[in-house]
Amino acid sequence: MSTLGVARADTPWWQTDWKYRKPITLDAGPNGAALGGNLGRTPVLVRLHTGNFAFDGVADGGSDIRFIGADGHTVLNHQVEQYDASLGMALIWVDVPAVSGTAPQTLWMYYGNAGAPAAANGQRVFDPDYSAVYHFAEGAEPHDTTAYVNHPSGPFTPAEGAIIGRGAQVSGQPLHLPGSPSLAIAAKGAMTFSAWIKPAQLGPDQALYTRREGGNVVIVGLDNGVPYVRVNQQRSQPVPALVAGQWSHLAVTASEGSVVLYVGGRAATRIDADLPALSGEALLGADVAPAAGQADAIAMAQPFTGDIDEVRVSKVARAPTQLLADASAQGAESRLVTFGEDEQSAGVSHFGFILKAMPVDAWVVVAMLGLMLLLSWAIMITKSRYFGIVAKANAAFTVQYRKVTGAP
Structure with missing residues (x-):
């Protein structure tokens, strides 16, 4: 049982129906994540565990949890990816309107209102330029968190203990992303693909994300552990190889004739190329054979073997600071997010808190x-x-x- 502090006078209480709150500080400056710039609208992962939260006084499933902005009254959208008080773990995505790259800002997580209805909604957390977001937390079938409902199809094997809760295990059979208008790419268009990956076996030319249509192909993959991106006949220069059995964050952005590969949130290599028009389905974890009769077609890549998590596809090229924030804040040890001491509203005694928190x-x-x-x-x-x-x-x-x- 953690000790609760008294609410500070300079931070007025949001609503008295919520008895407790926890300050959460976002620091993108030199003393924190060191992102090197401001962030716009950002989905921030709040990772709760017994080391930073007691899980006392919260309604079942965390349904009474609310996040309030630094101004003390703006309610922020959030999505509960996982909440398990018995295990002492929760994974919650919070839609933060802006993150300063120079000054820390404090958000507030309110809880302690058993009568509050659930308010989490993933479709409101990720901005409309995200055309697909896969947490793989649903269990039997993965779902797209965005409002575009680009749910994948194909055999799905959950991977427990991934970088963010549950992930997906890939071993030869890909997940198929639909050929929907929201995932289509116009000629010379823009896009971002990002994912956490943990390769189990390193081999030649393994495809993580593939789009083939006619004679055009876009592949994000590993070649004996070396990340690469290919656009038709152009392929990125080698970069340091990843290590089998370890989680790494990969991302690729494309816009205005430049395709950039990011490893660990930082630009690793680039090629000068425009994306071709692509409107068919995409494959996650494997490639498909080129159409018959194409003498100069790029050979089919081998399937990726390992675990993947938090796959995102955007219809814009995400800013470098955004990708660095994802890589530095979504792992087990976030450099962006820190937690303060829980506080109680006036009139709530420590003894009353203990009584309300006691299970049957x-x-x-x-x-x-x-x-x-x-x-x-x-x-x-x-x-x-x-x-x-x-x-x-x-x-x-x-x-x-x-x-x-x-x-x-």
Whole structure:
């Protein structure tokens, strides 16, 4: 049970129906994530665990959780990817309107209102330029979080313990992203693909993300662990190889004749190329054979083997600061997000907080302890009365004994 601080006078309480709140500081400056610039609208991952949150006083499933902006009254959209109080873990995406690259800003997570309805909505967290976002947290079938509902199809195997909760395990059979208008790319258009990957086996020319249509092809892949991007006949220059069994963040942006490959949030290499027009489906984790009769077609890449997580596709080229924020803030140790001490609203005592946070099994234990306390009191009273009676009898016996024996 963590100790709660008293609400600070310079930060007025949002709504009194919420009894508790936790300050969350975003620092993109030199002392934090060091992003080197401001961020616009950004989905920020809030990773709660027993080291930074007690999970006491929260409604089932975290349905009463609300996030309030630095101004103290603006409600921020959020999505609960995972919430498990029994395991002491929660993964929540928060839609932050802007993140300063120079000054820290404090958001507030409010909780402690059992009657509050659930308000999480992933479709409102990611801006409309995200055409697909896959958390892989749903279990049996992955879903697109955005309003475009670009749900993938194909065999899906969950990967437990991924970089952000649950991921997807890929081993030869790809996930198919639909050929929808929202995922289509115009000739010389823009796009961003990003994902966390953990290769299990490093091999030649493994495809992570592929789009083929007619004679055109775009591939993001690994070649013996070396990340690369290909646009038709042009392929990026080699960069340092990734390590098998370790998570890495990869991203590719394309716009205005430049295709840039990012590793760990930083630009690693680029090629001068325009994207071709592509409107068919995309493949995640494998490639497809080129159409028959194309003598100069790029050979089919090998499938990727390993785990993937947090796959995103955008219809714009995301800013370098955005990709660096994703790589530095979504891992197990975020350099962007820090947590402060939980606070309680006026009129809520520490004892009241403890009582509201106690689960049913704790009340059973308290009841048993109460019965044991009453029983111990009864035994003490009975023993005390017994010892009193014995003491009086001993005193009376001593008096009579002295009279009989003539003792003084």
